[in-house]
Amino acid sequence: MKVVKFGGSSLANGEQFKKVIQIITAKPERQAVITSAPGKRFAEDTKVTDLLISYAEKFLRYEDTAAIQQTLYERYHEIATSFDVPEAELFWLKKGLQKLQETTYPNADYLMAAFKAHGEYFNARLLALILNHLGIKARFIDPKEIGFLVSSDPNNATVLPETYENLARLDYGTEKLIFPGFFGITREGEIATFSRGGSDITGAIVARGLSAELYENFTDVDAIYAANPKIVKDPYAITNMTYREMRELSYAGFSVFHDEAIVPAIEGRVKINVKNTNHPERPGTMIIPYQEFTPQTRVTGITNAKHFSALYLHKFLLNKEAGLTLKILEILYKYGISYEHMPSGIDDLTIIFDKSQLSEQKKEAVALDIRAALRPDELRWIDDYSLIMIVGEGMRNQVGIMRDIICAISDHNINLHMINQGASEISIMLGTKSADADRAVKYIYEAFFE
Template sequence: MALKVTKFGGSSVSSSKQFKKVKQIVEADPDRRYVVVSAPGKRFSSDSKITDLLYLLDAHRQYHVDASNVFKLIRERFLEIKEELGLKTPIEKELDAMAASLNSMSENEIVSRGEYFCARLMAEYLGFPFVDAAEVIRINHDKSIDWDATRARLKAVMNEYPHFVFPGFYGMSANGKIMVFSRGGGDVTGAILANIMEADVYENWTDVSGFLMADPRIVRDPQPITHITYSELRELSYMGASVLHEDAVFPAQENNIPIHILNTNRPQDAGTIIQETSNVPRRYPITGLAGKPGFMSIYIYKKHMSNEIGYMRKVLSVLERYNVSIEHIPSGIDSFTVIVSESEVADSLYEILHEIKRQVDPDEIKVQDHIALISTVGKTMSHQPGTAGRLFDALGREKINIVMIAQDSNEINITVGVNEKDLGRTIEVIYNEFVTKAEEQRAAL
């Protein structure tokens, strides 16, 4: 019998209707024995997430503003789910106790109650025991996980219960205080459980059917990604193409546990499986592509630079002193370009340029802003000669000017920089070259 840790996001538990979908999914597979839930999310576009309301509640508390209306909204959401499902769990008493003790609660404790109350209701609805994350997850003062303490507590709970419902997003510090992860931390909780339990699969149920090969706002009906490796996911996520909290990947990856992204509203869809290696044949030469704007290049030229030891290091040390992260460093014999985020140098660009000139006395220094970076990712690209050539040729035919090229040393990522106005068109051109053409060729056979 396989062991699956199954996590449901906020959209999956937003209402009694969504609770019913969760129950159908859990009961459809006896391997889904351990369920992690987020706080209820939006039921419709103008609705509020419970976690947002809890942060608002805490803000009212801190500034001594009447919070009764905000608390009423939170209370009504949970009671609506309870009543519509005919549940008996007396959360009214706990909600009222929370309201009475609000001024003595920390922000972390207040915002954690969304997951807590949701898990209490879900546990009764599924007929599973409720296990409080505060009794299991131990968090160090630096917000890292105390793995030894957490492992010992979770193993004890597993010995007691063959299945349970567990709230995501929070745990307890060594001094007995509730601590929360960053937003989306329910994904992290599920990954922690999957790691310690040595699960066969970590299922992450959300409101999308996994990853797509490109942004659907740019490419019409992009193909789904059914299988992706952790390294490919990391490359795409860096450019913003993610439906999973970044910190949720590492605990699962450490034990080589596949993560399966699935859609609560369309459980029949294949979703996306993320794992260390995948032998599933790839349909296309690339796995996916993603891009984002907001970058700037600093070009530095110095005659006979290659003969000067430490020249590049001196430039990079200037950027380090200004806390600027380096995105890419394309280089030549006597020149190199540093790609940085515009937002990170917005208040210090002139000081940085002045300091670079003072430190290394370049013959030329140029700045180009409004650059977008587009990453084309695929583990099979290195085995297919001519992939980079096809990409550059396609962009050339469309008269898209490339201002920067960088290729990953593992050859799973080709990143190009273009003018921001060409971001969408660049993604379309690359997608059409490697995906649309492949589909057209199959259709012609």
């Protein structure tokens, strides 16, 4: 059994659907398929998920929604037409689009989640319909009917353990199982969506639940690259990497996977193969347990992310003050803020945050409370902050890695705010100005790969 997930660009139109169907039918063991919502067909196009968000917003503002419903219907109808599916067989689609605004939701957050999730829901139903129309036995899997249960957090749900038990009981024979990605059902029967990379999360959950031998994640790139091709020209294509390398790199900017997306597959020890829908014959990148991995290079990948802020605190004899960290954490808890990293010295401490959690009001309130509780000599926010991650299983027990990184950066006059080596010994984190981050990635890449 193989689980196959397709991204939005892979399902954007009829031509892409044909490629997807060829991939699904090329190997009989590809039995479980996870769909995303249709993505952009061309640069100026709008993703179906964004159209559904617009539909929800119009409905909440009591505006007429007939035009946006028609636009959404036409996106799916265009795909169906490519396979000569009669329009009469799409009655459920029009009915479903209308039903979205006729349903009662607990609040606006659940309404938005339900509207967004239907991009995947409609696409999965359409793919199952087309496969059966072509004489390929397929069954649409409704998350509500099989008990795909998630927590009651409408737009940031997590899977519940019972889901794996329910998936394990699925009876499928030789037919293809078509799952909509991105969402599950709460115990109360409401739709709740995963966060970023939601369809990837669904794929990993299904792969674990069905005890798949492989989770194939089809996207629009040939492989995962050692650096962002927008920063480094023709970067090295990674053939094999470990789960934890992928997690470290995803956290700091790798766009192929959101860092939480592969956790269910890791827990189920399911190998992941990232491949290109447009070139399925190419090997792509295999993501495997570190116990089965032999490093071929010292560094596997280098990436950066610019969505961070830092709070810098200076106080003499900081290291002697008992309970100081506890006081800071209590203040952060008070405002519902989690931190990413907290490197410190004897007189200095830096707390790094994801900017998405912070508003100007929260920043002012946190700074005010810390001043009152700790009376620091200096306290200031650093908004121009980027993190660079250098990751590789081959870095362990290697002498000179840090020297090569520092030399690559200092030779080009790039200043570092912070250096931190992870406890796993397979990652080094650097903090720098956002304006310097891309250049730093480029020079570090050259030091290790050129």
